Amino acid sequence: MRWVLAALPTAVLACVLGLAFSGAAAPTLVADSGALVRWGLPVVTVLSEAAAAVTLGGLVLMLFALPRPPEPEQTARPTSTRAKERTGDRSRAGRSDRADGVAWTLAARVVAWSGPAWALLLVADMVLGYASVAGRPLGGAGFGDELAFYLTEISTGRAALVTAIIAALASVACVAVSGYGTAMLAAVVSFAVLIPVATTGHAAGTANHDLGMTGLFAHLAAVCIWMGGLVVLCICAPRLGRDLRAAVGRYSTIAIWAFLGVGLSGVANAWIRLGSPSGFLTDYGLILLAKIAAFVVLGAFGYLHRQRTIPKLPADGGSRAVFWRLAGVEVLVMAAATGLAVALASTGPPVAQVPVEGQSPAEVLSQYPVPPAPTLARWFTEWTPDLLFGTLSLVLAVQYLRWVWRLRRRGDSWPVHRTVIWVVAVAAFAWVTCGGPTVYGRIMFSAHMLEHMSLVMVIPILFVLAAPVTLALRALPGRTDGSRGPREWLLALVQSRAARIFGNPVVAAVNFVGSLILFYFTPLFELALTTHLGHIGMVVHFSLAGYMFVNVLIGIDPGPARPSYPLRLLLLFATMAFHAFFGVALISMTTLLAADYFGALGLPWGVDALADQETGGEITWGIGEVPSLVLAVSLAVAWAKDDARTAKRLDRAADRDDDADLKAYNAMLERMSKDG
Structure with a gap:
C-alpha cells in the first residue's frame, strides 16, 4: 500500500513541475482567474483522472481477472467429520490461500468509493473550468448565475454538465455492484463518462476532428484500464493468495491490449497536435517527449513482468516480494505519466485546436475536405483515417x-x-x-x-x-x-x-x-x-x-x-x-x-x-x-x-428396429378399419 499511497503525490508533483516548465499556470495579463483556479484546476484534474482510472480499471479487473465469491450454496460447510477436518486444515492454511473471492469483494469496495469520488471531482473540475474559461476568480457577485448560463447555453459547459450527470449515474451503479451483471452495467456507464470528455477535447471544425475525438476516447479508456487495473491489483494482491499468479497473468494480457491502445491513440493525437517534427522542440513537445519516455519505460516493465515476475510468483500464496519489486515502481511511473498528461493538456500545442477558416459549405457541413470527383478508381484509392x-x-x-x-x-x-x-x-x-x-x-x-x-x-x-x-x-x-x-x-x-x-x-x-x-x-x-x-x-x-x-x-x-x-x-x-x-x-x-x-x-x-x-x-x-x-x-x-x-436418420432407425414405426402405423390403420 505504500506504493499505492505514494502514487497520488507523485502524479500531482509531476503535474506541477510540468505546468511550471511550460508556464501554463502563469498569471494572465487580462482577466486572470487567480492562483487558486490556475493551479487548482490541473490538480483537481489529476485527482479526477486517478479516480477514473481506479474505477474503470477496477471494474475491468473484476470482469476479466478476479474470481468472484462463490454462491452461498457452494460455500455451505460440510457436515461429515472428515469434511470438517479438511475444512479445519484449510482454515489453518490461511483464508488468503483459497479461491474464495475475497479480492473480488475488496475490488468492489474500492470501486464503490472511487466512483462517487470521481463524480464529485468532476463537479469541482466543472466549476473551476468555468472560472478558468471566464477568467475570473471563484465566487463574487453573479458567479452562480454566470456558471448556470455557461452550463446550459455554452457547448463546452453543456458537455461538462452532461459528463457530471453521467458520472453521478455511474457512481450509483458502482456502489450497487454485487455481481457480474451489475459490474458490467457499471462499466458501460462509467466508460460512457469519457464520451463527452472526448468530444470537447478536440474543437469542432478543426482538421481531423473525428480522428481527434476517437483518439482521445481510446487514449483515456486505455490509460484508465492499464493504470487503474494495476492499482487495484496492488490493493487486492495481499488477499489473492494462490490466485495471485493467475490474476497477474490475466492483468498482463489486459495490459498488453491497453499498451497498444495507448500507443496507437497517442500517435494519432500527437500527429494532430504537433503538425511536424519541429513541434517536439516546443514546450508542448518536450513534455510530450517526457510522457513518451514514461510510456517506453512502462512497456519495458510490462515485458519484465511477463518474462520474469509472473513465472516466479509462488503458486501456493507464498512471498510476493518479486511482484512488489516491479509493480510498485510501475505504479509510480504511471502516476508521473498521468501528471505529465494533465500538464500537457493544459499547455497549448503547436497546432492550435481552433476551427479552420475559409471552408466551403460542404467542408463545414461534413467536417471533412471535399474529395475529387468520384471515378471508378477513386472508389478504391480515396481513404479516410478512421481510428x-x-x-x-x-x-x-x-x-x-x-x-x-x-x-x-x-x-x-x-x-x-x-x-x-x-x-x-x-x-x-x-x-x-x-x-x-x-x-x-x-x-x-x-x-x-x-x-x-x-x-x-x-x-x-x-x-x-x-x-x-x-x-x-x-x-x-x-x-x-x-x-x-x-x-x-x-x-x-x-x-x-x-x-x-x-x-x-x-x-x-x-x-x-x-x-x-x-x-x-x-x-x-x-x-x-x-x-x-x-x-x-x-x-x-x-x-x-x-x-x-x-x-x-x-x-x-x-x-x-x-x-x-x-x-x-x-x-x-x-x-x-x-x-x-x-x-x-x-x-x-x-x-x-x-x-x-x-x-x-x-x-x-x-x-x-x-x-x-x-x-x-x-x-x-x-x-x-x-x-x-x-x-x-x-x-x-x-x-x-x-x-x-x-x-x-429415419432409414437408419428403420433398419435398427425393423421399421417398427411403420408397422405400428399400419396396425393402427387396420384396427381403425375393423372398428369402422
Whole structure:
C-alpha cells in the first residue's frame, strides 16, 4: 500500500513541475482567474483522472481477472467429520490461500468509493473550468448565475454538465455492484463518462476532428484500464493468495491490449497536435517527449513482468516480494505519466485546436475536405483515417487468424473456406467504413446508400458464414476458478435474455426493416451525417441488425433457436418485398431527405441532389435484391440437405428396429378399419 499511497503525490508533483516548465499556470495579463483556479484546476484534474482510472480499471479487473465469491450454496460447510477436518486444515492454511473471492469483494469496495469520488471531482473540475474559461476568480457577485448560463447555453459547459450527470449515474451503479451483471452495467456507464470528455477535447471544425475525438476516447479508456487495473491489483494482491499468479497473468494480457491502445491513440493525437517534427522542440513537445519516455519505460516493465515476475510468483500464496519489486515502481511511473498528461493538456500545442477558416459549405457541413470527383478508381484509392473502424478491422482479422492457428497447433482443423470468407468480410468492412463509400457517403446520397446496404445486407452474410462464435468457443480456454474470461463472457452473451429477444426471428426481421424507416424519415439520418457519434451509431446498429437477421436465416453459430425453413423463407421474402418498396419509394420521391444538408453542400464538381437520391434508390433496390436472392438459394440448399439428413436418420432407425414405426402405423390403420 505504500506504493499505492505514494502514487497520488507523485502524479500531482509531476503535474506541477510540468505546468511550471511550460508556464501554463502563469498569471494572465487580462482577466486572470487567480492562483487558486490556475493551479487548482490541473490538480483537481489529476485527482479526477486517478479516480477514473481506479474505477474503470477496477471494474475491468473484476470482469476479466478476479474470481468472484462463490454462491452461498457452494460455500455451505460440510457436515461429515472428515469434511470438517479438511475444512479445519484449510482454515489453518490461511483464508488468503483459497479461491474464495475475497479480492473480488475488496475490488468492489474500492470501486464503490472511487466512483462517487470521481463524480464529485468532476463537479469541482466543472466549476473551476468555468472560472478558468471566464477568467475570473471563484465566487463574487453573479458567479452562480454566470456558471448556470455557461452550463446550459455554452457547448463546452453543456458537455461538462452532461459528463457530471453521467458520472453521478455511474457512481450509483458502482456502489450497487454485487455481481457480474451489475459490474458490467457499471462499466458501460462509467466508460460512457469519457464520451463527452472526448468530444470537447478536440474543437469542432478543426482538421481531423473525428480522428481527434476517437483518439482521445481510446487514449483515456486505455490509460484508465492499464493504470487503474494495476492499482487495484496492488490493493487486492495481499488477499489473492494462490490466485495471485493467475490474476497477474490475466492483468498482463489486459495490459498488453491497453499498451497498444495507448500507443496507437497517442500517435494519432500527437500527429494532430504537433503538425511536424519541429513541434517536439516546443514546450508542448518536450513534455510530450517526457510522457513518451514514461510510456517506453512502462512497456519495458510490462515485458519484465511477463518474462520474469509472473513465472516466479509462488503458486501456493507464498512471498510476493518479486511482484512488489516491479509493480510498485510501475505504479509510480504511471502516476508521473498521468501528471505529465494533465500538464500537457493544459499547455497549448503547436497546432492550435481552433476551427479552420475559409471552408466551403460542404467542408463545414461534413467536417471533412471535399474529395475529387468520384471515378471508378477513386472508389478504391480515396481513404479516410478512421481510428475506430480501421483498428477494429485489423483486430478482427488478426484475432480470427490467431484462433485458427491455435486450433491447428493442438491438432484440430478449421475449414479453410471459412477463414477466407472472414478475411474477405473484414477487408470489405474496412473498405466500406474507411474507403470510398465513407469518403463520398458524407456528401452523396447514392454513396451513402452503397455504404449502408453493404453494411446491412452484404457483409453480414460473410460474417455469418465464417462462424466466428463457433471458432472462438473452440479456441478460447475456459476457466474454473470463478472468474470470467472471454469464453465465459461470450457464452453468457449467446445465452443471455437479450440475445434470445433480438435473435427472435420476428424481432430480428422487424428490427432489420423497421430501422430503415425510423432512420431515414427522422432527424437520425441528418444526425449521422453531421456528427461523428451519429455516424458510429449508424455503422454499429445496421451492422448488428444485418448480422442478427442473417444469423436467423443461415446461421451456423450457436444461439437462439432458429425457425423452420418455411418460416425463414417467408421472413426473407417479406424483407425482400419491403426493400423493393423502399427503393422504389426513394426513386419516386420529389423531395430531398435531409434537405438542409444535401441541398446546401454546393459541391464544386456539381451534383444534382435529387437525381443522386434517385440513384441511391436504385442502389437500394439492386443491392437489396441480389443478396436476398443469394440467401434464398442458400436456404433452399440447406433445406434440401436437412431433409436428406432427416431421411437418412429415419432409414437408419428403420433398419435398427425393423421399421417398427411403420408397422405400428399400419396396425393402427387396420384396427381403425375393423372398428369402422
